[in-house]
Amino acid sequence: MGTNVSAPGAERRGTGGDTATRAVLDAIRRIVRALRESSRAAEQSVGIGAAQLFVLHRLAGAPAISLNELAARTLTHQSSVSVVVSRLVDRGLVTRSRGGEDGRRISISATPAGRALLARAPAAAQDRLLAGLLLLGAGPRRQLADLLGRLVELMALPDQPAPMLFEPAPANRRKRRRARLA
Secondary structure (H helix, E strand, O other), X not given: OOOOOOOOOOXXXXXXXXXXXXXXXXXXXXXXXXXXXXXXXXXXXXXXXXXXXXXXXXXXXOOOEOHHHHHHHHOOOHHHHHHHHXXXXXXXXXXXXXXXOOOOOEEEEEOHHHHHHHHHOOOOHHHHHHHHHHHHOHHHHHHHHHHHHHHHHHOOOOOOOOOOOOOOOOOOHHHHHHHHHO
Protein backbone atom coordinates (compact mmCIF):
# COMPACT_ATOMS: atom_id res chain seq x y z
CA MET A 1 0.00 0.00 0.00
CA GLY A 2 3.03 2.28 0.17
CA THR A 3 5.44 3.43 2.79
CA ASN A 4 4.53 4.93 6.10
CA VAL A 5 5.10 8.63 5.50
CA SER A 6 3.98 11.01 8.21
CA ALA A 7 4.41 14.71 8.68
CA PRO A 8 7.26 15.78 10.98
CA GLY A 9 5.97 16.00 14.53
CA ALA A 10 2.76 14.10 13.68
CA GLU A 11 3.02 11.98 16.81
CA ARG A 12 3.51 15.09 18.95
CA ARG A 13 0.40 16.73 17.48
CA GLY A 14 -1.64 13.62 18.23
CA THR A 15 -2.26 12.64 14.61
CA GLY A 16 -1.01 9.12 15.17
CA GLY A 17 1.58 8.65 12.44
CA ASP A 18 1.40 4.86 12.73
CA THR A 19 0.48 2.60 9.82
CA ALA A 20 -2.84 1.58 11.39
CA THR A 21 -4.03 5.20 11.57
CA ARG A 22 -3.02 5.77 7.97
CA ALA A 23 -4.78 2.56 6.90
CA VAL A 24 -8.00 3.67 8.64
CA LEU A 25 -7.88 7.10 7.00
CA ASP A 26 -7.12 5.57 3.60
CA ALA A 27 -10.05 3.16 3.93
CA ILE A 28 -12.42 5.98 4.93
CA ARG A 29 -11.16 8.10 2.03
CA ARG A 30 -11.70 5.25 -0.46
CA ILE A 31 -15.24 4.60 0.80
CA VAL A 32 -16.17 8.30 0.74
CA ARG A 33 -14.67 8.68 -2.73
CA ALA A 34 -16.62 5.71 -4.08
CA LEU A 35 -19.85 7.08 -2.59
CA ARG A 36 -19.18 10.59 -3.92
CA GLU A 37 -18.35 9.30 -7.40
CA SER A 38 -21.48 7.17 -7.38
CA SER A 39 -23.57 10.19 -6.45
CA ARG A 40 -22.04 12.25 -9.27
CA ALA A 41 -22.59 9.41 -11.75
CA ALA A 42 -26.24 9.15 -10.72
CA GLU A 43 -26.73 12.90 -11.06
CA GLN A 44 -25.08 12.92 -14.48
CA SER A 45 -26.91 9.90 -15.87
CA VAL A 46 -30.41 10.29 -14.38
CA GLY A 47 -30.46 13.68 -12.65
CA ILE A 48 -30.83 12.55 -9.02
CA GLY A 49 -28.26 12.07 -6.28
CA ALA A 50 -27.15 8.87 -4.61
CA ALA A 51 -29.47 9.22 -1.61
CA GLN A 52 -32.51 9.73 -3.83
CA LEU A 53 -31.48 6.79 -6.02
CA PHE A 54 -30.99 4.59 -2.94
CA VAL A 55 -34.48 5.45 -1.64
CA LEU A 56 -36.04 4.92 -5.05
CA HIS A 57 -34.39 1.47 -5.27
CA ARG A 58 -35.94 0.57 -1.91
CA LEU A 59 -39.39 1.62 -3.13
CA ALA A 60 -39.29 -0.04 -6.53
CA GLY A 61 -40.97 -3.37 -6.96
CA ALA A 62 -42.64 -3.15 -3.56
CA PRO A 63 -46.16 -2.16 -2.64
CA ALA A 64 -46.66 1.24 -1.03
CA ILE A 65 -44.94 1.44 2.36
CA SER A 66 -44.94 3.85 5.29
CA LEU A 67 -42.18 6.33 5.98
CA ASN A 68 -41.12 4.29 9.02
CA GLU A 69 -40.90 1.14 6.89
CA LEU A 70 -38.83 3.04 4.32
CA ALA A 71 -36.54 4.34 7.06
CA ALA A 72 -36.01 0.74 8.19
CA ARG A 73 -35.28 -0.42 4.62
CA THR A 74 -32.72 2.35 4.15
CA LEU A 75 -31.26 1.92 7.65
CA THR A 76 -31.80 5.66 8.14
CA HIS A 77 -33.60 7.84 10.67
CA GLN A 78 -37.17 8.71 9.70
CA SER A 79 -36.45 12.46 9.59
CA SER A 80 -33.56 11.97 7.17
CA VAL A 81 -35.45 9.75 4.75
CA SER A 82 -38.40 12.14 4.88
CA VAL A 83 -36.25 14.92 3.38
CA VAL A 84 -35.22 12.67 0.50
CA VAL A 85 -38.81 11.50 -0.09
CA SER A 86 -39.95 15.12 -0.30
CA ARG A 87 -37.40 15.79 -3.03
CA LEU A 88 -38.54 12.71 -4.93
CA VAL A 89 -42.19 13.75 -4.59
CA ASP A 90 -41.32 17.22 -5.93
CA ARG A 91 -39.72 15.55 -8.98
CA GLY A 92 -42.75 13.32 -9.58
CA LEU A 93 -40.77 10.12 -8.95
CA VAL A 94 -42.60 9.15 -5.75
CA THR A 95 -46.12 9.66 -4.44
CA ARG A 96 -47.51 10.00 -0.94
CA SER A 97 -51.08 8.88 -0.36
CA ARG A 98 -53.39 8.19 2.58
CA GLY A 99 -53.72 4.55 3.54
CA GLY A 100 -57.01 2.80 2.82
CA GLU A 101 -58.05 1.36 6.20
CA ASP A 102 -56.12 3.81 8.37
CA GLY A 103 -56.58 7.34 7.08
CA ARG A 104 -53.72 8.54 9.28
CA ARG A 105 -51.16 6.34 7.57
CA ILE A 106 -49.24 7.87 4.67
CA SER A 107 -48.09 5.38 2.05
CA ILE A 108 -45.13 6.04 -0.21
CA SER A 109 -44.60 4.42 -3.58
CA ALA A 110 -42.57 4.90 -6.75
CA THR A 111 -44.44 6.41 -9.69
CA PRO A 112 -44.20 5.02 -13.22
CA ALA A 113 -41.72 7.85 -13.92
CA GLY A 114 -39.67 6.76 -10.90
CA ARG A 115 -39.61 3.14 -12.05
CA ALA A 116 -38.64 4.23 -15.59
CA LEU A 117 -35.78 6.30 -14.18
CA LEU A 118 -34.57 3.29 -12.18
CA ALA A 119 -34.50 1.17 -15.33
CA ARG A 120 -31.74 3.38 -16.74
CA ALA A 121 -30.03 4.32 -13.45
CA PRO A 122 -26.68 3.04 -12.21
CA ALA A 123 -26.53 0.88 -9.10
CA ALA A 124 -26.47 2.79 -5.83
CA ALA A 125 -23.07 2.72 -4.11
CA GLN A 126 -24.82 2.31 -0.76
CA ASP A 127 -25.83 -1.16 -1.96
CA ARG A 128 -22.14 -2.07 -2.39
CA LEU A 129 -21.43 -0.69 1.07
CA LEU A 130 -24.28 -2.70 2.60
CA ALA A 131 -23.19 -5.85 0.76
CA GLY A 132 -19.66 -5.44 2.09
CA LEU A 133 -20.93 -4.94 5.63
CA LEU A 134 -23.07 -8.08 5.39
CA LEU A 135 -20.07 -10.07 4.11
CA LEU A 136 -18.12 -9.05 7.21
CA GLY A 137 -20.42 -11.16 9.33
CA ALA A 138 -22.36 -10.25 12.47
CA GLY A 139 -19.46 -10.24 14.96
CA PRO A 140 -17.06 -8.03 12.99
CA ARG A 141 -19.98 -5.78 12.00
CA ARG A 142 -20.87 -5.25 15.68
CA GLN A 143 -17.22 -4.61 16.46
CA LEU A 144 -16.98 -2.05 13.65
CA ALA A 145 -20.18 -0.36 14.85
CA ASP A 146 -18.79 -0.15 18.40
CA LEU A 147 -15.47 1.28 17.21
CA LEU A 148 -17.06 3.82 14.89
CA GLY A 149 -19.46 4.84 17.65
CA ARG A 150 -16.51 5.38 19.96
CA LEU A 151 -14.73 7.41 17.28
CA VAL A 152 -17.82 9.63 16.90
CA GLU A 153 -17.80 10.16 20.69
CA LEU A 154 -14.09 11.00 20.74
CA MET A 155 -14.63 13.48 17.91
CA ALA A 156 -17.41 15.08 20.00
CA LEU A 157 -19.80 14.96 17.05
CA PRO A 158 -23.40 16.00 17.76
CA ASP A 159 -25.75 13.26 18.87
CA GLN A 160 -28.41 13.74 16.20
CA PRO A 161 -29.73 11.71 13.30
CA ALA A 162 -27.27 11.64 10.43
CA PRO A 163 -28.58 12.74 7.04
CA MET A 164 -28.50 10.26 4.21
CA LEU A 165 -25.17 10.18 2.40
CA PHE A 166 -24.54 13.36 0.40
CA GLU A 167 -27.87 14.90 1.39
CA PRO A 168 -27.98 18.02 3.52
CA ALA A 169 -29.21 17.61 7.08
CA PRO A 170 -32.85 18.53 7.65
CA ALA A 171 -33.12 22.22 8.48
CA ASN A 172 -33.65 23.07 12.11
CA ARG A 173 -37.29 24.11 12.59
CA ARG A 174 -36.41 26.86 15.06
CA LYS A 175 -33.91 28.38 12.64
CA ARG A 176 -36.49 28.30 9.83
CA ARG A 177 -39.11 29.86 12.09
CA ARG A 178 -36.73 32.62 13.22
CA ALA A 179 -35.82 33.32 9.59
CA ARG A 180 -39.52 33.66 8.68
CA LEU A 181 -40.15 36.00 11.59
CA ALA A 182 -37.15 38.22 10.83
